[in-house]
Amino acid sequence: MDFRDTPEEAAFRKEVRDWLEANLDREQIQTQLSVGPPEERIDNLRAWQGKLHEGGWAGVSWPKEYGGRGAPLMLQAIFYQEMARSKAPAPINVIGLGMAGPTIMVHGREDQKQRYLSKILSAEEIWCQGFSEPGAGSDLGALRSSAVLDGDHYVINGQKVWTTLAHVAKWCIFLARTDPDAPKHKGITYFLVDMESPGVEVRPLRQMTGTAEFNEMFFTDVRVPRENILGDLNDGWRVAMTTLMNERGTLGFALSVQARIALDELINKAKTLKRNGKPAIDDPVIRQRIAQLHVEIEAMRLSGYRALSTVIRTGVPGPEGSLGKLLWSESMQKLTDLAVELYGPAGLTTDWKGDADLKRWQFAHLRSRGNTIEAGTSEILRNIIAERVLGLPRHR
């Protein structure tokens, strides 16, 4: 047991830090990468990932043959920690890097790996994820999009929802039913769909924050070549599980660093904001809540290390990742609730006399409502923990 960096890890951490110091344009982050509607930032963010790729950082743990660095997972985790610490924007191609790419590496043919992987790293091709549907959210197996063979093509029809980046994506990992008579989870196939195909329509979906991070997608008679199946026909559920296991990978290290930064900022706020005429930080109830957030956010950091040690020792990501996501999402809601409460009645405004901090907290406060829903609702995560970690019988 040793929580220090090994000499190799420390050297890598320094290398990342130095590179970010030299290559991160602070002014550009303020003006172009972190504000404004996402669509206006895409080009800048794409260029930022390109720069990361040139520096050799886009795929730290990806194999060298696909353009990665071939480094151990621990270094990938350190990279995300340092990115978060320096408040660098995350790579834009998050679905490609975290979900599509790892799934193609496991289930793809060699020609598919050659075709797709390097362009994921460079962000030349952005990916989106076509899993959820209006009638198939947590119950993903209930999806109804269909793919019917016609010559050398499958003809896809259906509607997808909550699709991040769909409006700028070149490719979509897409689940469609290919055998309507098979049991729910059997007749599904995993496709790689070109978003420029005729019949693909993308409409932005505005969230309660007012911004549109997500989209809905309508697929009408979209023709997809047969060779764009990933894995085997009707084996899409198994392939999708690889994607979803990777969804909660080393990116969690960035989230836990961000949470720590947010808590530090909240503590500073509590020192300046008053409650009954005294600094809020002196209020015993506020102190208890801050301390409890520390317990949870520190647990996130440690759970990340524990889960990673398990992966490194056993080779497979365990369902422990579900614990980390559950903890993170529920803690972020509590943290942003507290931040807004600290403002008192001014917390009812979204911009109090130009207080930029309140503006950011309010956005985070609203945005964190989605944390317990996206990438597996807290209820689904508890099902996973109950069934796969504790071995309780399947719920009905």
Next chain:
Amino acid sequence: MDFGFSDDQEALRQSAREVLTDKAGPAVYRTAMDSKTGTDEALWKTIGDLGWAGVAIDEAHGGLGLGLIELVILMEETGRALAPVPFFSTVALAGQLLEQTSGGGRDEALRAIASGGRATAALGQKDGRYDAAGVSVKAARTENGWKFSGTASLVPEAHLADLIVVVARTTRARNPEEGLSLFLVPATALKSKPKPQPSLDGTRRLADVKLGGVQVPADSLLGQEGSAWPLVARALDRTAVLLSAEAVGVATATLERAVAYARERMQFDRAIGSFQAISHRCADMLLVTETARSHVYYAAWALEEGAPDARLAAATAKAAASDAARIVANGSIQVHGGIGFTWEHEMHLFFRRAKFCELFLGDASLWRERVATALAS
């Protein structure tokens, strides 16, 4: 970075679990609980023979020379098995205080512990306080030693201990953290044998130690006169982490039983564990248990390595483990339904030990306040 145990540490855990599965467990606990002393002499002898009490004591004093991580493993396992022995008071309380000090009978006392002696510590606190201002026992110099006044209350296993480490005020000071000293008091020096209070955890009894008029020789003083508090505070951080480790062990075993029951118990023609009201509560219990476990391991490592956040990590661990102990003990009785509420069922035995782990040395709120103090400074 490696968040895992060495092969030797895993082997220690394995052997501890095997021994305790065989010689401890709820049935053994129940027998001890109903006994006059609340302890299992045979189990203590076994543990002594295995050298567990000396795991962290250096080899020069008859120990194995290992560290806090190994003690964490043993505390977790004794917690899992509800072992009715004074391991906590001897090793985690008296042992840690002795480790931090020097002089007096310190070396001899460590040797005694390593070879099976039983010990405890009288923190001298009143009103459940564990800070310096809460120390109510006093000691004054006499011609050839020291004379105590006052009573130390709520001392665990004082009726079993051969040796008692006593925290006493030797000088009145404006700053309560000054003027405190540590003493080693053999049970034979007491005027009356400590009589335990009827205790919620019948195998971890709490007693008043009446020190009024008790006299000890000059060399009973441990370390420097009047400057004991910093080392007491340091020792108690370690004690708190070890007690948290026990809490995690208790919570783990309790939750395992609740989950096993939820798999088997049929109602409405299905296992109750298939109801999300039950399974989600179990998932939450797992979350608090595993969270506490991570905190305990990290805190033990940080204390051992002298990491800058070691004190904060210890406070975080005790806060997390105190909550986990309560949440899991309560939830597991609920999952069991009526049977879990009966005297015959073992759930309340786990509940009792969990409550000791939760409240002794201060509950979650008290340690969270320490976390807040560290964060706000």
